[in-house]
Amino acid sequence: MVGLIDxxxxxxxxxxxFNPRLRTVPVVVLSNNDGCIVALSNEAKALGLxxxxxxxxxxxxxxxxxxxxxxGNHRLYGDxxxxxxxxxxxxxxxxxxxxxxxxxxxxxxxxxxxxxxAGREIxxxxxxxVGVPTSLGIATTKTLAKIASRxxxxxxxxxxxxxxxNEYRRRRALELTEIGDVWxxxxxxxxxxxxxxxxxxxxxxxxxxxxxxxxLNITGVRTWQELNGCSCIDIDTIDNGPDTPLQKQxxxxxxxxxxxxxxxxLESAIGLxxxxxxxxxxxxxxxxAGLSVFxxxxxxxxxxxxxxxxxxxPLPEPANDTMAIAEAATEALRAVYRKxxxxxxxxxxxxxxxxxxxxxxxxxxxxxxxxxxxxxxxAVDAINASSLSNDSIHIASYMPVESHARCEKRSxxxxxxxxxxxxxxxxxxxx
DNA sequence: TCTGGGGTCCTAGGACCC
DNA sequence: TCTGGGGTCCTAGGACCC
Numbered sequence: 001m002v003g004l005i006d007x008x009x010x011x012x013x014x015x016x017x018f019n020p021r022l023r024t025v026p027v028v029v030l031s032n033n034d035g036c037i038v039a040l041s042n043e044a045k046a047l048g049l050x051x052x053x054x055x056x057x058x059x060x061x062x063x064x065x066x067x068x069x070x071x072g073n074h075r076l077y078g079d080x081x082x083x084x085x086x087x088x089x090x091x092x093x094x095x096x097x098x099x100x101x102x103x104x105x106x107x108x109x110x111x112x113x114x115x116x117x118a119g120r121e122i123x124x125x126x127x128x129x130v131g132v133p134t135s136l137g138i139a140t141t142k143t144l145a146k147i148a149s150r151x152x153x154x155x156x157x158x159x160x161x162x163x164x165x166n167e168y169r170r171r172r173a174l175e176l177t178e179i180g181d182v183w184x185x186x187x188x189x190x191x192x193x194x195x196x197x198x199x200x201x202x203x204x205x206x207x208x209x210x211x212x213x214x215x216l217n218i219t220g221v222r223t224w225q226e227l228n229g230c231s232c233i234d235i236d237t238i239d240n241g242p243d244t245p246l247q248k249q250x251x252x253x254x255x256x257x258x259x260x261x262x263x264x265x266l267e268s269a270i271g272l273x274x275x276x277x278x279x280x281x282x283x284x285x286x287x288x289a290g291l292s293v294f295x296x297x298x299x300x301x302x303x304x305x306x307x308x309x310x311x312x313x314p315l316p317e318p319a320n321d322t323m324a325i326a327e328a329a330t331e332a333l334r335a336v337y338r339k340x341x342x343x344x345x346x347x348x349x350x351x352x353x354x355x356x357x358x359x360x361x362x363x364x365x366x367x368x369x370x371x372x373x374x375x376x377x378x379a380v381d382a383i384n385a386s387s388l389s390n391d392s393i394h395i396a397s398y399m400p401v402e403s404h405a406r407c408e409k410r411s412x413x414x415x416x417x418x419x420x421x422x423x424x425x426x427x428x429x430x431x
Numbered sequence: 432t433c434t435g436g437g438g439t440c441c442t443a444g445g446a447c448c449c
Numbered sequence: 450t451c452t453g454g455g456g457t458c459c460t461a462g463g464a465c466c467c
Binding site for chain 3: 030031032033034035036052053054055056057059072088099122217218221248249250251252253254255257258298299300344345347
Binding site: 010038098099100101102183184185186187188189217312351407 | 442445446447448449
């Protein structure tokens with residue numbers, strides 16, 4: 001048996017830990033730039049708000065209904081996520097982190113009869129030790145566990161834990177689950193499946209393997225197998241131990257608060273992305289052999305001239321130092337930039353990651369220079385880590401985040417910044 | 432006259448996930 | 450005025466290899 005822990009309305013729940021006033025009112029959390037809603041409390045959902053709503057379209061409704069509106073505070077969410085995962089690992093011995101708010105747990109360590117009780121204990125401990133409400137689904141495959149966790153969240157009678165542990169419950173769950181709610185079936189596939197009368201999970205599960213392969217493809221067949229109780233999606237590929245395989249791609253991109261037309265401003269934005277992405281590379285002990293830069297005009301404004309393009313640049317040898325990345329990225333930017341457009345979004349994308357340790361050096365590179373750069377970046381990282389801002393030292397062509405992104409309603413860094421720790425004032429003599 | 436069969440790697444694009 | 454960001458896998462097609 002495998003379990004899936006899913007944190008309820010995760011970003012909102014993180015905010016509610018440190019701000020009890022938010023616990024009784026509808027709350028939404030916005031994306032970068034305060035653009036869209038990315039997380040909502042149940043009260044906000046009840047008002048008709050949905051994930052993905054552009055904020056400007058629902059701003060009035062939010063104000064009218066006294067919705068608490070927050071900008072995303074991702075350092076806080078990352079830290080709370082770590083606490084959840086650590087708490088689970090302390091009970092179960094291991095945990096497979098799937099996303100910031102989800103993890104898989106191996107339930108085979110308990111006898112079948114004790115699975116639900118063990119699950120309840122995990123949920124209780126996360127609530128008590130971290131302060132986040134969660135839902136737990138338990139089943140024989142990950143796709144079924146996902147379905148079970150939806151039931152656990154949706155129906156209070158389950159008291160946060162739902163196990164699909166026999167054939168009757170599996171059939172019943174598949175009958176009640178719409179096909180679009182199945183893990184791996186998105187909007188497009190819902191449309192593709194509709195003409196075949198496949199509207200619920202049970203319809204897909206009951207088709208033949210050949211049919212499924214014809215209508216979908218090999219990934220569809222895996223989903224079909226999982227729905228039928230045959231486990232075939234490997235969680236070892238999403239292991240998180242020290243031997244975690246390196247991810248395959250990395251991307252850093254942003255939308256701008258206002259369109260950018262001047263090349264110089266775009267170059268400083270690319271300088272920022274280069275800074276962020278090379279820091280991530282160093283943190284993971286990885287290096288990039290090449291990168292591409294993309295720029296895009298505002299596609300929500302068809303009345304303006306549209307242009308989007310990307311350009312690839314190889315690096316002379318795999319690198320993770322900010323200067324080398326920024327240099328290649330700037331060169332790529334020069335290749336794609338066209339005058340006369342207002343750019344809304346830009347980014348750097350790396351798809352050739354390798355381990356920095358085992359990188360193949362260039363025959364013509366200078367080992368002494370390589371070592372100097374490595375030590376320089378080490379020093380920069382150390383200084384930036386010890387300062388309150390992440391970016392005390394940075395390359396010259398760099399634009400601080402605040403200057404181009406809106407994040408007007410961000411909460412404090414309650415758990416990761418010393419100045420933001422909650423202060424409690426005790427008063428004596430009944431005052 | 433006639434032009435195989437079995438591979439790999441890379442890229443772009445499409446689909447999905449949270 | 451105003452519409453997120455960071456990933457994954459799969460497929461098809463082109464270029465190349467022996």
